[in-house]
Amino acid sequence: MKKWGKLGMALWLAGHGVSLLAAGTPGEFAGASSMLIDEQSQAREVVRSIPAGAALERFVMKDAKGRNVAYVALTEGDTGGVVFVDGKLAGVLDRRQTQAFYSCRGFATANQQYWGKLADQWAGSLLQQMKPASSVQLAFSGKSAVQSIKSIVDNPLIGQVKSLLDMGTNPLNIVKTLNKSRADLKEKVRNDELIAALAKLEPGDDEGKLAAILLPQDVNFLGDDVIMAYPKYSVDYLVQHGKITLQQQPSFLQLSRGQAALFYRPGVEWSKCTPGDWPMTVS
Template sequence: MKCHQIRPAVRYGALLLPLLCAQNALAKAQTVQVSATQDARKVVTDFAPEAVMERFEVKDSQGKVWHYLALTEGEPGALIFEDGKLSGKLSRRDAAAFYSCRGYATATRRHWGDDADAWLKSLVTRAEPVTELSITLPEKPTWRSIVEVARNPSLSDLESLVSMGTNPLNIIRKLSSARDNMAEREAYQKNAQRLKAVTTGAKELQLAEIIRPEDVSFVPGGLVMAYPKYTVEFFVSAGQVRLVQQPSFNYLSKTRAALFYAAGMNWDRCTPQQWMQAPAE
């Protein structure tokens, strides 16, 4: 179906046109250029979520800030940014192992952020240096993309309008429900943008003032403030945000651990030092 063939049945349906056109646009493969001249945080946070398996920002014990962006398909499997600049890439195999092993460690021992320095050290050692590259985005989201892991609930009313039919009473009910939820959607989008702006080094109180966490876990090195609805979590230590992780590994490890499963893995090797040896040969 082409976008110009869509005929909204009601005035409110005009909102559907950009949504459906955007969905059609996802079907076209795109190429993205990434280089060391670009700001790391902007690249990582603005990257098409349909193509992202995970992303995080972490401040190590020396005060250096690292950004990590793992992709759902193709090569490279992930990008690494050191102090705001692209510095390395990871293979698809290693990116998948890094994802699964940290999920396993979070589920069976403690949140991986508590050992962030050790995980980062092995990650950087394993990475191949690079200062620029081209990435071809997938034609559609995969089951591990952050879009599929937790879809934006603010779209649910718009999507329901597509199938509301032509019954006048049904239309009125749907539109009334959409209007009632408009304030909730606006609040969601506002909070999402405010959470997106939180960086490592921010104070715990500043984060809590945005919105109360939906899930909290207390760990030896601090606590994890998770916002599953917003697909993000914050590892807080000594009153400051040390790690920003999307999606929330802490929440998924308790509710959807199957996302971290990979056949033939040697799970005993899922440590900061041996994760690259965990996949089946």
């Protein structure tokens, strides 16, 4: 078992290759099988540190009381989800609760009612449903560590190596392949720089700060509010009154438009998927 109190690592969500708050760092998860979260643990570091395959979703937000609320839902182990308030562990939920919370917010978003518009109400009910905790130990199987086959296959550098091996001796092919490799490397460097800049953003930051880093790849307007979505990284930023109030990964806007089946659970009374009634769908 290893305690993660001051370790600044990144969570790579499966299939997306980027964290909500920081760039990934392959290799640092190797051998990690458990994590102890206690009063000394910092939410930002914990949220970054949970292995990709062990995380269903996560978000950070600022509620109506000005508190920073962070949440991570897990895919394995005895604990379903962990909640932090103002950077400190506040409580835990079981897996049935986290699945219901996930599905109902997905249902609302898929029905053109992006959950973040009422994030304060959703978070409020989440805090009511959690079981207060001063410590919790999480266990990970390691099957989806950042050094998994999937991560390696998705690594663009592997594609560059394969291209170099396959380019043959034709001078034209060599030039084309080398130019593509250089372009890919430049893109990777640029991508890393963008991720590092996005890593510094927090709820409460100005909309302009996010736009200056990277213009949104998708946008949804909710009255005066704006969802700035980045499908490449599968992350949403909700902007209200010119301020970032919510960061959500994976992007619920993206999933609701093309992968809404991920929110499905059999036997759910979907009409109860509201900020106040979603706990009634727990089964």
